[in-house]
Amino acid sequence: MRRTLGLYLRLISIQLRSQMQFRFSFWLDVLTTGLLNVSYFFSTYLVLQRFGNIAGWTIPEVAFLYGMIEVAFGTMDMVFSGFDPDFFSVFIRQGTLDQVLLRPMSVAAQIFGSSFVLRRIGRIGQGAAVLIYALVTLDIHWTPAKVVYLPVVLLSQVLAMGALFMVGSTLVFWTVQRVEAINVVTYGGVEVMSYPATIFPTWLRGFFTYIFPFIFLNYYPALYFLDRPDPLGFPVWAPFFALPAALLMLLAAWRFWTFGLSKYQSTGT
Amino acid sequence: MPEMIRVEGLQKTFRVMERRPGLRGAVLNLFAPRHRMVQAVNAVSFSLQAGELVGYLGPNGAGKSTTIKVLTGLLVPTAGEVQVNGVVPWKVRERYVRQIGAVFGYRSTLWWDLPVIDSLELLQPMYDIPPARFRSNLAEFSRLLDLEPFINTPVRSLSLGQRMRADICAALLHEPHLLFLDEPTIGLDVVAKEHIRQFVSHVNRQRGVTVLLTTHDLSDVERLCERVMILDLGRLLYDGSLAGLNDAFESFWSLKVDFAEDYADVNLPGLPAPRREGRQAVYAFDHRELSSAELIRRLLERFAIADLEVRRPPLEETIRRIYQEKLLVDGERGQAV
Numbered sequence: 232m233r234r235t236l237g238l239y240l241r242l243i244s245i246q247l248r249s250q251m252q253f254r255f256s257f258w259l260d261v262l263t264t265g266l267l268n269v270s271y272f273f274s275t276y277l278v279l280q281r282f283g284n285i286a287g288w289t290i291p292e293v294a295f296l297y298g299m300i301e302v303a304f305g306t307m308d309m310v311f312s313g314f315d316p317d318f319f320s321v322f323i324r325q326g327t328l329d330q331v332l333l334r335p336m337s338v339a340a341q342i343f344g345s346s347f348v349l350r351r352i353g354r355i356g357q358g359a360a361v362l363i364y365a366l367v368t369l370d371i372h373w374t375p376a377k378v379v380y381l382p383v384v385l386l387s388q389v390l391a392m393g394a395l396f397m398v399g400s401t402l403v404f405w406t407v408q409r410v411e412a413i414n415v416v417t418y419g420g421v422e423v424m425s426y427p428a429t430i431f432p433t434w435l436r437g438f439f440t441y442i443f444p445f446i447f448l449n450y451y452p453a454l455y456f457l458d459r460p461d462p463l464g465f466p467v468w469a470p471f472f473a474l475p476a477a478l479l480m481l482l483a484a485w486r487f488w489t490f491g492l493s494k495y496q497s498t499g500t
Numbered sequence: 501m502p503e504m505i506r507v508e509g510l511q512k513t514f515r516v517m518e519r520r521p522g523l524r525g526a527v528l529n530l531f532a533p534r535h536r537m538v539q540a541v542n543a544v545s546f547s548l549q550a551g552e553l554v555g556y557l558g559p560n561g562a563g564k565s566t567t568i569k570v571l572t573g574l575l576v577p578t579a580g581e582v583q584v585n586g587v588v589p590w591k592v593r594e595r596y597v598r599q600i601g602a603v604f605g606y607r608s609t610l611w612w613d614l615p616v617i618d619s620l621e622l623l624q625p626m627y628d629i630p631p632a633r634f635r636s637n638l639a640e641f642s643r644l645l646d647l648e649p650f651i652n653t654p655v656r657s658l659s660l661g662q663r664m665r666a667d668i669c670a671a672l673l674h675e676p677h678l679l680f681l682d683e684p685t686i687g688l689d690v691v692a693k694e695h696i697r698q699f700v701s702h703v704n705r706q707r708g709v710t711v712l713l714t715t716h717d718l719s720d721v722e723r724l725c726e727r728v729m730i731l732d733l734g735r736l737l738y739d740g741s742l743a744g745l746n747d748a749f750e751s752f753w754s755l756k757v758d759f760a761e762d763y764a765d766v767n768l769p770g771l772p773a774p775r776r777e778g779r780q781a782v783y784a785f786d787h788r789e790l791s792s793a794e795l796i797r798r799l800l801e802r803f804a805i806a807d808l809e810v811r812r813p814p815l816e817e818t819i820r821r822i823y824q825e826k827l828l829v830d831g832e833r834g835q836a837v
Contacts, residue, residue, distance in 0.1 A: 238625060245622070249613040330609045332574050335598045336626055496590060497576040498514065 235340045242344025250349050257350060265353035272297060272361055286427045295365035296453055297425045301358025303388035304421050307396070309351040310389070313342040316399035316409040323403055328495070338492060342400075369457065377456055380471075384452040387477035388424075391448050392417065394477070394484035401484075401491035416443055424449040429462055444480070447472040504678055504710045505548040505571065510580035512541040512566050540566040541577075542734040550677070553704045553711040555721035555742075558731035559823055564714045567731070568682050571712070572602050585677055598627060601671030601709075605683035608667055610655045616666045617651045620673065627674035634673060641669040644699055661692035668696065672703060679703070681713045685720055697723050718815045732823055745818065754811045755783045755795055760804035768798060779806075 250257060275297075279290050288296075312318060322328055322345070331341045371377070399413035423431060423439050428450040431439075439445040447469060454461055455470035518534045519525070528534075541563040548554055558564050569575035570582060573589035573596050582588060589596050602609070610619040624634045642648060645665040650658055658666065664684060671679060681700065685693040701724055703709045715721060721728055721742065728745060730738040738745060759766070759779045766781050767773050771790075774781035785795055792810045799805060 234625075234628075241622060241625065245611065245614060245618070326607055329569075329574050330607075332593065333572060333597050333602055333609065334626060335594045337594070493576075496574065 235337055238336055239340050239344045242341070243347045246344070246347040247349055250347075260350040261353035261356075263353070264350060265357045268301065268354055268357040269360075272357075286429045288427045291365045291368035292453075292457055292459075293426065294361050295369060295457065296427070296449055298358050298360075298362025298365050299385065299453070300388060300421055300424045300449055302355055302362055303358075303385050304392060305351045305353075305355035305358055306385075307389045307392045308354070309348050310343070311393040311396045312346040312348040312351075313344070314393065314396040314400045315346070316396065316403060316413065318346055319400035320403045320407065320409045323407060323495075332496075339488070371456060372458060380452070381456070384448070384473050387473040388448050391445065391477040391480045392420070394480040395420070395443075397481075397484040397488050401488045404491040404495045420445045444472070444476040447476045502550045503547055504550045504552070504585055505546075505712070506581070506583045507547065507567075507571075508545045508581040510541055510544040510567070510570065510582060511539070511578050512563075512570065512575065513578045514538045514540055539734050541570075541731075544580075544731070544734070544736045546729055546736065546739055548710060548712065550710050551704070551708045552727060553700070553713065553725055555725035555728040556712055556714045556731065557718075557721065557728055557819065562731045563734040564731055565682065566734075568602075568680055568712075568714060572600060572680055573597060598674065599676055600678045600680065601674070601676040602680040603664070603667050603671045603682065603684055605664065605681075605686040608655055608663055610663075610666060610670055612656050613654055615652045615654050616647065616658070619655060619666070620670055623670060623673050629674050633675070637673050637675065638669075641672060644702060645669055645695070661688050661695075664688065664692070664696060665699075668699065672709070675707075676709065678710045678712070681711060681715075683715055684713070685715065685717050693717070693720070700724060718819065722815055730819065730822060737822060742815075746812070746815070752784050752813065753787045753792065754813075755785065755792060756809040756811065757781050757783065757799060757803075757805060758807040760806040763803060766803065768795075768802075771795075 272294075275293075276290065279285060279293060284290070285293055308315070313322075319342070322342075327345075328338075331338055331345075334341060395413065395417045399410060399417065402410040402413060420439060420443060423435070424445050428436055428439075428446050436446065440447075451461075451465070451470040452473050453459075461469065514537070515535045516538050517529070518536050520528055520534070544563070544567065556564055556567070566575065570577050571584060571589060573593050576590045584596070585599055587596055610616070611622065614622075620638060623629070624631065629637075642651065645668065647665060647669060650662050650666075653662075655663060655666065668681075668684065679700075684700070685696055688696070697720060700711060700713070704711050704724075711724075713720065713724065726741055726743075728738070728740070728742050729736060730745075757766075757774075757780065759781070762779060766776070768783070771783060771785060774783045776782075783795065785792075796808060799808075
């Protein structure tokens with residue numbers, strides 16, 4: 232385990248070195264992705280301002296939802312970029328996976344180490360700015376439990392969305408091309424998590440509760456941080472189900488991945 | 501010598517989707533896909549002793565790559581038994597790949613954007629090579645393969661020959677017992693090919709590395725291998741010495757004769773009429789039935805001869821005939837399998 236971690240860090244440091252070779256284009260990328268997302272949030276802000284609130288949530292409260300998920304998604308997109316189905320389908324098509332299988336190191340660790348998109352810090356920074364705006368504006372009643380739980384929620388979001396990347400990549404074993412359907416869940420899930428869950432129709436909410444339990448990853452924790460009542464009548468532990476939900480998704484994704492990899496080795500592509 | 505590779509009844513069947521043409525076909529493909537089973541490798545058995553250097557030949561689609569993929573643990577066969585150095589490759593992948601090296605001519609196993617030296621140094625912790633061993637191996641291979649001039653160049657900027665040398669070095673730094681070379685000289689010029697052959701021969705002799713060499717280039721085989729295996733349509737057609745292959749299949753030799761005088765008729769009884777051009781004639785004969793000495797004796801009895809030249813067909817010709825005529829499929833001649 233320690234050996235694998237050491238090797239992983241070496242692979243990542245190589246990635247970073249080669250990305251920093253082209254410093255100008257790197258910072259330009261960071262800036263544009265950041266600005267793009269800021270302008271997106273700003274347009275939402277303008278709409279919100281007109282209505283004053285969404286389903287009873289004020290602008291800073293929605294900014295809290297949005298900022299959390301942006302920071303988490305940006306981080307996930309950076310750390311799990313080897314499992315990005317777009318990246319991984321190229322990986323398979325070019326036969327790079329065969330090289331990975333020839334090296335004495337865990338396949339998953341090598342894929343984690345094969346891509347680390349540092350310029351995602353643009354998106355993370357932008358999300359962090361929105362989140363800080365929310366935290367400063369909102370009058371949150373901070374308790375030690377809340378202080379500890381905030382990073383746990385962020386981590387859970389990273390793991391849960393990473394699990395979807397992993398599922399999307401596993402599908403590539405069968406299809407070779409990336410599968411659009413899983414992107415609908417991944418990016419649709421991010422969209423859904425950016426707003427109060429009550430604005431969505433019941434079927435969609437059900438989908439993101441019972442099939443992909445995203446509702447426990449952002450909306451319910453937010454109710455806890457903001458001391459808002461639960462309009463949906465879930466048990467009191469619902470806000471604290473973020474980490475278990477994420478771990479369940481990751482476990483399922485891992486099982487699927489292992490199955491897909493063994494299928495790849497028995498059929499070739 | 502201990503056994504390094506044992507393959508018994510290896511079979512690999514792929515399910516391939518049949519694509520029907522046209523719009524109607526595309527719709528049918530989507531909703532009612534039709535599949536066809538393709539046998540890439542069928543009932544292949546062989547064994548390699550430690551220290552051997554064996555050529556694995558066959559036309560495109562013969563099943564060479566499938567065999568190599570199974571032997572390197574990348575692919576799980578449909579049926580059959582494979583043991584390499586006592587283990588089943590795909591069952592203990594991480595442990596197994598430490599014992600082997602593999603070089604693929606058509607794609608690099610190195611990190612594309614890294615300078616060669618960085619790529620090689622990454623292999624030290626990955627294969628847990630003791631640092632001192634790593635340094636001495638690197639120094640030796642670097643000298644033999646002449647890596648120094650481009651050791652700081654990123655892999656993507658190397659010429660094909662340079663890249664191949666770097667790849668071969670990378671495959672051997674961890675001192676594997678067994679080396680798989682899949683088309684290592686493909687696309688290289690004569691000098692670069694020779695450089696690689698010399699090195700392969702060196703590691704086989706000096707370090708006792710067992711080598712399985714897949715190639716299209718028969719001069720690789722003639723230069724390096726004493727034993728060859730020939731595969732076509734997924735079946736092993738021949739497994740034996742290169743010399744034996746010549747004896748068994750180079751049956752039609754030719755004898756070129758320059759006559760000292762003009763003759764109207766130079767036909768010999770029992771032989772097809774020679775190809776003639778002026779005072780020159782070329783006789784084709786089956787050397788298993790008629791030795792060149794006997795043929796020459798008979799010619800000298802009848803004609804005044806200025807010069808003679810016996811020619812064996814080149815290996816390419818022999819192999820081409822084996823593929824074309826499926827000489828060995830019925831297993832009736834030579835060391836057929």
